[in-house]
Amino acid sequence: MASNPKFCGICDQRHITKSSSDWCSECNQALCSECKDFHALSKASQNHSTIAISNYLALESSFSQVWGHCYVHDDKYVLFCQTHYCLLCLTCLEEHTKCEDVVRISKLTKNVKTSENFVDTQKSISDIILNLSKIQCHLEENVCDIKKQKESILREIAQMREKIDSHLDKIEHSLKTELCKEVDNQCNNTICKTGRH
Known part of the structure; x- marks a missing residue:
């Protein structure tokens, strides 16, 4: 091979x-x-x-x-034991002489592609593939939505930070202005009182 x-x-x-x-x-x-x-x-x-x-x-x-060959006897599998649910070569058959439902593999698989079970299974697999495809699309859409929400929240956080920074800047400016006025007033008052003495 x-x-x-x-x-x-x-x-x-x-x-x-x-x-x-x-x-x-x-x-x-x-x-x-x-x-x-x-x-x-x-x-x-x-x-x-x-x-x-x-x-x-x-x-x-x-x-x-x-592998289509028996690993024990190195012979081709030709039979299937339905009692033990296993493949058999002709030599394996000696161990299954008491089993009543040993059938040829070719008989089991002869009309497999046209059997009702095969057609139903094929349809079920097609439905499963279609459903998995839809689920994958939904998951991709959800991931996309989550990313958009994340970007939106990050923008809101940045905007909130700017507002907080701006507000703190105003407070800082106001406190500095008030402090400077108070210090100037205190200095002027002290200078004035010192000048009078």
């Missing part, structure tokens, strides 16, 4: 670098358009479903890292 899903894995094994167009989750491999055609014709892979590479790359990393 090519280490980079943007390039065809089959071509990579032939030492050719070609951009991929599709992804096969069963082969866990990226395919170019030419290799996709051969992949669809091969008996081993003709029933594999592929998705556009752009859709695969758009998946979150947690989904794209799901």
Whole structure:
């Protein structure tokens, strides 16, 4: 498999670098358009479903890292045990012989895209995305309003400070004037009294 899903894995094994167009989750491999055609014709892979590479790359990393092979037996998962809610390879099946609801994965996923649950889930996801988009818009508007309110309050604080400064300046000027008059009066009175003696 090519280490980079943007390039065809089959071509990579032939030492050719070609951009991929599709992804096969069963082969866990990226395919170019030419290799996709051969992949669809091969008996081993003709029933594999592929998705556009752009859709695969758009998946979150947690989904794209799901491995389609059993890590214990290094074999492809082909069954699903509904009792234990786990994927099984053919060797794993030996441990689930008593389980009654073991089904082929292909049977479970055959009509998944046309099933009512899938359509409902897709609609729900679309609604959630729309609602999240609206919430994001409202949050951005609220942040904008809060910033405007902050600027308005800061202007009011600055204006209040100017008024307080102006008022204190007037008080200071008035006290200085009164003090100067009082000192002048006291000095004049003292000079006058001294001159009489």
